[in-house]
Every structure is written in C-alpha cells, then in structure tokens.
Amino acid sequence: MSAFAALLARDIRLAARAGGSAMLALGFFAAVVTLLPLGIGSEARLLASIAAGVLWIAAVLANLLTLDRLFQADYEDGSLDLFALSPLSLEGIAGAKIMAHWLTTGLPLTILSPLLAVLLHLPAAAYPALLVSLLTGTPAISAIGAVATALTVTVRRGGLLLPLIVLPLLTPVVIFGAGTVLASIDGLQNGGIWFLAAFAGVTLPLSPFVAAAALRLNLSE
Amino acid sequence: MVEGPNGSGKTSLLRLVAGLLPAASGTLWVSGGDIVIEEREERGKLIGWLGHHDAVKPQLTAAELLRFFARLQGTRAQSVTAALERVGLSCAADLPCQYLSAGQKKRLALARLKLCGRPLWLLDEPLAALDADGKSLLLTMMREHLATGGLALVATHDPIDLEAARLQLA
Numbered sequence: 001m002s003a004f005a006a007l008l009a010r011d012i013r014l015a016a017r018a019g020g021s022a023m024l025a026l027g028f029f030a031a032v033v034t035l036l037p038l039g040i041g042s043e044a045r046l047l048a049s050i051a052a053g054v055l056w057i058a059a060v061l062a063n064l065l066t067l068d069r070l071f072q073a074d075y076e077d078g079s080l081d082l083f084a085l086s087p088l089s090l091e092g093i094a095g096a097k098i099m100a101h102w103l104t105t106g107l108p109l110t111i112l113s114p115l116l117a118v119l120l121h122l123p124a125a126a127y128p129a130l131l132v133s134l135l136t137g138t139p140a141i142s143a144i145g146a147v148a149t150a151l152t153v154t155v156r157r158g159g160l161l162l163p164l165i166v167l168p169l170l171t172p173v174v175i176f177g178a179g180t181v182l183a184s185i186d187g188l189q190n191g192g193i194w195f196l197a198a199f200a201g202v203t204l205p206l207s208p209f210v211a212a213a214a215l216r217l218n219l220s221e
Numbered sequence: 222m223v224e225g226p227n228g229s230g231k232t233s234l235l236r237l238v239a240g241l242l243p244a245a246s247g248t249l250w251v252s253g254g255d256i257v258i259e260e261r262e263e264r265g266k267l268i269g270w271l272g273h274h275d276a277v278k279p280q281l282t283a284a285e286l287l288r289f290f291a292r293l294q295g296t297r298a299q300s301v302t303a304a305l306e307r308v309g310l311s312c313a314a315d316l317p318c319q320y321l322s323a324g325q326k327k328r329l330a331l332a333r334l335k336l337c338g339r340p341l342w343l344l345d346e347p348l349a350a351l352d353a354d355g356k357s358l359l360l361t362m363m364r365e366h367l368a369t370g371g372l373a374l375v376a377t378h379d380p381i382d383l384e385a386a387r388l389q390l391a
Binding site for chain 1 (some may be wrong): 224229239240241242245264266268270272273274275276277280281284289290292293294295
C-alpha cells in the first residue's frame with residue numbers, strides 16, 4: 001500500500017510542479033470557456049442555453065490535453081521498466097496514476113466550473129447539477145483516457161491518436177453530463193446522473209486492469 | 222558479462238531475464254549464489270535494473286526521486302542521504318534533476334540501484350556517460366555487491382576489470 005501511496009504522491013507532485021499538467025488543464029479549461037462569449041456574443045439567454053454543453057466539452061478536452069503524457073513520459077525515460085520490476089503490480093500502478101490524474105485534473109476542473117458558469121449566465125438552479133455531474137463524470141474520463149494512453153504508449157506522437165480513441169468512448173459522458181445540467185435548469189430531473197454514475201461505476205474498477213494489460217503488451221515489444 | 226556488437230541482442234537478453242520481454246520459446250530460470258528465480262512474480266523483489274534510460278524526472282530533486290523509488294520498492298528511505306553521498310551527489314540532493322548532467326544522472330541511477338538493495342543486478346551499458354571516477358565507483362559497488370552474495374549480469378562494450386564469466390553474442 002505504501003508503494004501505491006508513493007506513486008500517487010509522486011504523480012501529484014509532478015503535476016503540481018512548474019510546467020506540470022494540473023495548471024495546463026485548468027488554464028486551457030478557463031481559456032476555452034472565457035473565449036466563447038467573445039466569439040458568439042454576450043446575449044445572456046443564448047449563453048445560458050449552451051453553458052452546460054460548453055463546460056462539459058471544455059472539461060473533456062482539457063482532460064485529453066493532460067492524458068496524452070500519462071504513461072508516455074514514464075515510458076520514455078525508463079521509469080515504467082522500473083515500475084514493472086517493483087513489488088507493485090501494473091494494475092496497482094495504473095490505478096495510482098488514474099487516481100492521481102483525476103485529483104490533479106478532474107477535481108480542480110470541477111471546483112473551477114461554477115466560477116466559469118457565472119461567465120456563461122448559467123441559471124442558479126443548475127449549479128448543484130453541474131457540480132455533481134462533473135464530480136461523477138470526470139473520474140470516468142480519467143479511467144477511459146488511461147486505457148487509451150496505455151494502448152498508444154509506444155506510438156510516437158500517440159497524442160494525435162488519442163482523441164480518435166477516447167472521444168467516441170466519452171460520448172455517453174458528455175450526453176448524460178450536459179443533459180443532467182440542462183434538465184436542472186428547468187427544475188427537472190432526467191435521470192442522466194444515474195447513467196453517468198453507472199458509467200463511472202463500470203469503467204473505474206475495470207480500467208486499471210485493462211490499462212495494465214495494454215501496458216504489458218506494449219512493454220514486451 | 223554479456224558482450225557483443227551493436228544490435229546483437231544484449232539489451233533483449235537483459236529484458237528477457239528481467240521478465241520485461243516474454244520468451245518466444247523455452248523457459249528461463251536464474252540460479253546462482255542464494256538466488257533462484259522461477260516465478261515471474263518473484264522478479265519484482267529480486268531484480269535491480271539499470272537500463273539505457275536513467276528514469277530521472279527533471280522536475281524532481283535528486284533526494285525526492287530516491288525517496289520515491291525507495292518507497293515504491295519497499296526499502297527504507299532513511300539511507301537516501303548515504304546513497305547520494307556514496308555516488309558523490311550530496312551537494313546536488315536538493316537540486317531539480319533537470320540541472321544534472323548525463324553523468325550525474327547515471328550516478329543517481331547507481332544510487333537508486335544501491336538503495337533498492339536487490340540481489341540480482343541487470344546493468345545495461347552501465348559505464349556510458351560516467352567519468353573515470355564514476356567508473357571506478359561502479360566497479361567498487363559491483364565488487365561489494367558480488368562479495369555479499371549478489372549476482373550481476375552486465376551488458377557492455379567497454380572492458381570491465383572484473384573476474385567474471387563472459388558471454389559473447391554473435
């Protein structure tokens with residue numbers, strides 16, 4: 001367990017250091033969302049109706065940006081070989097990295113989102129749904145993204161391939177995530193949050209095993 | 222000691238022994254001194270790996286890096302300072318690794334190897350980038366390691382002044 005905690009702490013530390021992925025994701029998220037009203041005008045009703053979709057899509061893209069290097073950096077500098085020869089299994093390694101990725105990307109994005117929602121005139125009634133849906137959905141993004149990066153770890157410039165693999169798999173997350181927020185504007189509940197929870201509930205426990213299998217395959221090439 | 226020209230399979234052999242590469246056919250077992258490896262799972266507790274790449278993160282300081290690997294490998298982290306001193310990097314302990322030279326990174330990798338205290342060392346071109354001082358340090362470390370009952374499999378081009386069995390790959 002201490003090996004798991006050590007890797008978790010290291011990844012969080014790496015993400016938080018200058019040039020780390022945490023600030024990159026937050027900066028990208030904030031930039032995309034603030035740029036939007038500049039592009040399509042500041043009419044409050046229009047912005048309010050697209051706010052949920054924009055926040056969710058920007059969150060997915062910000063995650064993609066940092067997922068790219070999740071395993072690749074460790075593969076390139078030889079750390080992954082040492083991880084594979086440590087007492088911690090590759091499943092444990094993948095689990096620690098997924099958790100660290102969510103803590104440094106998904107969680108800060110969720111915390112920042114209400115602030116950006118103000119810029120988009122999101123009605124007050126929708127804030128709880130926004131927070132809950134992001135909190136439930138972003139772990140699934142980290143999980144699915146980790147599997148895809150593990151698959152492309154040996155591919156040079158694999159980051160270009162990543163969106164093609166990850167985005168189709170993430171469509172349910174965006175549909176139910178944004179859908180939940182949209183319904184809550186009118187004070188409704190469409191049950192989307194349960195789909196989101198189920199999706200995360202299935203992908204999260206499975207992803208370390210799938211990612212570890214993909215890593216094993218790639219390491220033995 | 223594994224010798225052979227470029228591309229003759231020295232690194233592949235080492236990765237095979239480490240279990241990082243699966244064998245296309247045949248079985249592999251390691252036996253010598255007190256060490257016997259039969260199960261793949263046992264390798265994680267027995268193998269000290271020094272590869273081409275130093276696995277050094279530019280954002281972390283030398284001491285942070287060693288402490289992390291000590292915890293990951295389940296060894297006591299108290300000896301980090303001693304390990305750094307051993308390889309002559311105690312002055313660079315709190316320096317981010319991006320400021321270290323290639324030779325210093327190799328020394329840091331040596332410190333990690335020593336710190337993790339595994340009985341079977343697999344060293345891939347360990348002399349690369351090391352200065353004369355570093356080379357003699359590596360030799361001393363290897364002698365100590367062998368004297369305490371450890372094993373080492375070394376792939377190298379450079380002659381190493383050690384009594385050892387030699388395997389020549391064509």
